[in-house]
Each structure stands twice: as C-alpha cells, then as structure tokens.
Amino acid sequence: MNTRPPTLEEVAQRAGVSTGTVSRVINNARHVSEKSKRAVQNAITDLGYVPNTAARSLASQRRGAVVLVISSDDPALFANLFFAEVITGVNAVLEETDLHLMLLLAASQRGRDRFGQVLQSRGADGVMLLALKENDPLSKMAEDSGLPAVHGGRSLDRAPQWYVDADNRGGARTAVEHLISTGRKNIATITGELDTHAGMSRYMGFREAVVLAGLSDKRVAHGDFSESSGAAAMKLLLDDHPDLDSVFVASDAMATGALAVLRERGKRVPVDVAVVGFNDIVTAQHTQPALTTVRQPIEALGREMTRMLIRLLNGEQPTSLILPTELIIRDSA
Template sequence: MTTRPPTLDEVALRAGVSVGTVSRVINNRRHVSQKARQAVESAVAELGYVPNVAARSLASQRRGAVVLAISSDDPALFANLFFAEVITGVNAVIEETDLELLLILAASERGRARLARVLQSRGADGVMLLALRENDPLAKVAEAGNVPVVHGGRPLDRAPRWYVDADNRGGAREAVEYLISTGRRAIGTVTGPLDMHAGVSRYLGFREAVALAGLDDHRVVHADFTEPGGAAAMARLLDEHPDLDAVFVASDAMAAGALHILRERGRAVPEDVAVVGFNDILTARHTRPALTTIRQPIVALGSEMTRMLVRVLGGEEPTPLILPTELVIRESA
C-alpha cells in the first residue's frame, strides 16, 4: 500500500505557520524568522516532506510576483464592492508571502498586451483571472505565458485545471425556493450576462426552482450585473409582466436598481413584489428595504484562489474548489 506524501498545508499546520512561510523556507527565501524556520524544518523532517524538484528549480528563476488580471476596463470598477472584496481576500494571502501583486485591467487589446509583456519578460510567476466572458481572449494570453493560471469563477467555455468558484446555481435555486415558500407564484428574474458562467448558472438555478414547483419561467429579462442595468431590466419586467409578485435578481448591484424602479412605480416591497439578490455585498444591508440575498463568500473567493496559486507555485496539485452560498433573510422578501 502506497503512503500519500505530505502536502505543504500539512507541513504548515504541523509547524504552526502559513503555507507562504513554508514555501519561503523550502525555497531558501529571506524574510523568515529563525523561530519559524526552525519550526518548518522540524515539521519537514518529522513528516518526511520532499519538495517538488521541478518546482524548486523554477523557484530560483522566480520574480516573486503574481498577477491579478480582471477582464474589465471600467473606470468605475473599484466602486463595485464585489471586486473590492475579492481584492481584499487576494491581498490578505499575499501579505502572508513574499510575493508582490500586480493588478492589470485587461478587457481591452491594450490591457491584454500589457499582460503579455509582463509574462513574456518573466515578470510574474503566476496569474489569477477574474470576470472572464465566453471566448475571452484574456484566457489565451494568460495560458500562452507558460505560468500557472488560477481562475476566480469558472469560465463558460473551458475546463481549467485550477479554479475557485461559488455555488451559483445552488444559491439561485435556494433564493427562488424561498420566494415560493412565502407564497409567491408569479416569479421573475433579472439575469446576469449569459456569456459568463455565473450569469448562466444563476439563471439555470432560477429555472430549476420554478420548474420543480410547476410555475412559469417566462418572466425573464437579461442584464449586466450593474445597477443601471438592473433598473432598466426591472422596468421592462413590470411593463411585460404586470402580474409579477416576486423577482430574483442575479446580483445585489442590479437589485439596488430594481428596488429604485419598484419605488418609482409605486410597488411596495415586499408586499406587492418581493425581491431577492445575490452576493451580499455591503450595499445589500443599506438598501430600502434591506435586501434579502444569497451570500457568497466573496473575500474567501479572493483568498482561496490566491492560496491555490501559492500552493501550485510550491509544487502542489490542488483540486478545484466550490465555495458554499447562504440565504440571508432581510426585509425585501
């Protein structure tokens, strides 16, 4: 019977330090205290950990930097609390290592060329990709860089080796099942972009829930994960389906726009129309009324994809990770 070799995580747990510290000690990097170094060396000896030889040889050529490349060039990106929380999670793990973080907005040809230059010059050891759309050329640029690539959120058109995602489909299904449990029957949805995995998955979750309940699934308007997009979609839903008594909105930003239109049209929330969002960003707690939503662990999405990349750079082979979601009930439904 073959014994599984210990992992970096197990060495870190035994030594009582971070995975980044273990990686720095193994690769003989600086900025590690003598106490931490001794703890790691002791854990390595005790567990019989053998570093990946190929990874060790690559370590000497590393630049000590990783890239977070976002498929967006929107100047208002950092006003979007989803991205702000992801970056918070990324930075929390980066601070445990001696890596530098490079942020590249790369939806445009110029942004993608910038990423290509960084990778061609060996200016980064790995890449994290976020907000990819179907057939996004950013993925090809990253893959051509011959460095590890970790995806934040699954791409729609490929099966990457490493990714971290949330249970978008299950969360959407839970949102609609909750609306049904409160007696709503004329339920609609404002979807996200259907060239993104999250947009498609949340739409499928809506359709599954209403189908299982024997309800119609035709009250649908597609939007773009933005507040103005959510407002426009909500106005169209009300125009086309005046009988609407509930709506699942596939992001909190869009739900904020939807609530504005409902107030403008004189529809009381939740008495006339119940509303459930998705994400549980800070905005959800401060809408009028406060938004019932599906919480996905956004900060953890950033931290886990960064931790996954650190593990790959340390010679490990982590498996993809799906993070759980949770219904948060407030006043809107």
C-alpha cells in the same frame, strides 16, 4: 516492471513533510528547519528523485509579485463592491508573504497586450484571473505561459485546472424556492451576463426552481450585473409582465436598481413585489427595504484564490474549491 520516476508528493510522504517544504528545500529557500532538510534530502536519495531543473530555474528567478487580471476595462469597476471585497481578500493573504500585487484590467485588445507583456517578460510569478467570459482569451494566454494560474470562478467553455468558485446555481435555486415558499407564483428574474459562468448558473438555478414548482420561467430580462442595467431590466419586466409578484435578481447591484424602479412605479416591496438579490455586498442591508439576498463569501473567494496560488508557487497540487452560499432573509422578501 514500473519505471515511473518518483513524484514530489512521494518524496514529501517519505520525508513526512508537505510538498511545499520539499520545494523549498530543493530551491534552497530560507525558513526550513535542519530536521526537515535532512528528511527531504534522505527521501530524495532513497527514492532517486530528480528535481525538475526548469522549475528550479524559474523559482530562482522569482519576481516577488503576482498579478490579478480582471476581464474588464470599465473605470466604474472599482465602484462595484464585489471586486473591492475580492481584492481585500487577496491583499489580506499577500500581507502574510513577501509577494506584491499587480492589478490589470484586460478586456480590450490593449489590455490583453499588456497582459501578454507581463507573461512574456515573466513580470509576475503567478496569475489570478477574475470575471472571465465565454471564449475569453485570457485563460489560454495564462495557460500557454506556463505560469501557475488560478481562476476566480469558471468560464463557460472550459474548466480550468485550478479555480475557486461559489455555488451560484444552488444559491439561485434556494433564493427562488424561498419566494415560492412565501406564496409567490408569478416570479421573474433579472439575469447577469449569460456569457459568464456565474450569470448562466444563476439563471439556470432560477429555471430549475420555477419549473420544478410548475411555474412559468418566461418572465426574464437581462442585465450586466450593474445597477443601471438592473433598473432598465426592471422597467422592461413591469411593462411586459404587469402581473409579476416577485423577482430574483442575479446581483445586489442590479437589485438596488430594481428597487429604485419599483418605488418609482408605486410598487410596495415586498407587499406587491418581493425582491431577492445575490452576493450580499455591504450595501444590501442598507437598501430600502433591506435586501433579502444570497450571500456568497466574496472576501473568502479572494483569500482562497491567493492561498491556492501560493501553494502552486510552492510546488504543491491544491484542489479546486466550490464555496457554499447562504440565503440571508431581510425585509424585501
């Protein structure tokens, strides 16, 4: 005999409404029609559903705010258009709600302590985490708090329950396959930080493409996604591999730095060296030459993270998302 108690989803199915509507009825929220209330109440009675009192208590103590936590303490972070576009997406969705946005930079111990204080004091109703590195403690801190948490991207060491990510590996592979299709054989890469899921995935996409084509995967230099690191890595590649004829760069910011070095060294792009970036930030079409790049829907990443968190706050069980990427061909490759 099955004695398993009914779930929120089963109540919603019986009532013919969403799980979010069930949660709003249970928590006496506004903006629920009388018809939906009656349907939910009847379903609860029919199924013998017992609401989680702890969840109801938490819902009644909502702070009306969510926190976006970025694993960085670099003041130059906000000059990085990737993060600016993510925040734009987050804000676009929050404008349709009564929720406010808190922003926290938390790579240092001091930043992590501030995050811990927010969690302990229940200063936010939910958490969004971005730019986590391998073994980053922020993920476990959020998990242990019991607050709903959505990750932007994934970490290398653990798969979060709820995340929104882009197809980094597939996008990188497509970029390198494009270089191969144009006849390039001595292909280099400038990686992002390899202790991040995005950095490692883009590197693996590069390796897959060149190895499958029977080409060398040894022309590698490492960056940290910043423009300055892209310039430094490009110098190393030109010194160590003067025969290179193309380079896949794991971010547009680094590609901008690489293009500057190629001009300094008298290399014509794309005649001597073709360049492909990743992200398709706004400035990619204004570089000289305009940058061929892999477009990931950055603003959509912020929007979908926020929508997922709101669904969690409403008692729903959303599904994690992998957003598609697209190769945008311009003049640099």
